[in-house]
Amino acid sequence: MTIVEFLNARLAEDEQAAHAASPGTGGPERVRADVAAKRGIVEQYTATYRECMDTLDNGAQSAAEEDGVWSALHAWRRALEHLAAVYASHPDYDPAWKS
Template sequence: MTPTEFLLSRIAEDELTARAAGQAGGTDGRENGSEDGSTGGEAAPDRHRARWSPTRVLAECGAKRRIVELAHEATGYDMTVDLERASSARAQSGVSFVGDRILKELATTYADHPDYDEAWRP
């Protein structure tokens, strides 16, 4: 499994969980009309729940998907630069492409998942 496949699977799981929570709970954390679900005087656990509302989690999943796409684009740019320089020094240096490093960083948020590969750890 590649870091991309791993991340897209975890993002899909997060989306399913958020949608199920939104349907089961009947709330998206904004019941008081505020954008983040906070009232200003609520307890920390309530603020935490509001910040991780299904609506916010789904928005974060969308952002993560776009970051995965941008990481591929960054790697493509790196490869183009290497080809233009007619060098393969990067492959021999052990320095990863920028996009690959981005994917590995994103994957660390799921390091407790059984499919996480420790070789991805930055």
């Protein structure tokens, strides 16, 4: 299971559980907004990954461009690792994702 698959599964579970959120925590609307924000991060990582791989497959124009590609991927990956850490006690969590 990839970190993207793991996060998408956890976010789907969180969204399903949103109806039970208490008003003291912002209620279901806050939980749904939180899930949507996290999904946006996962989706942006996926899009950036595809774009970066295309750039590398087509040959980066310069060493600086290649360094920029790897830096962007690393930053997005770290963001996913931080999101996944919330679910570290889940049996599908991979300790290799620990930031």
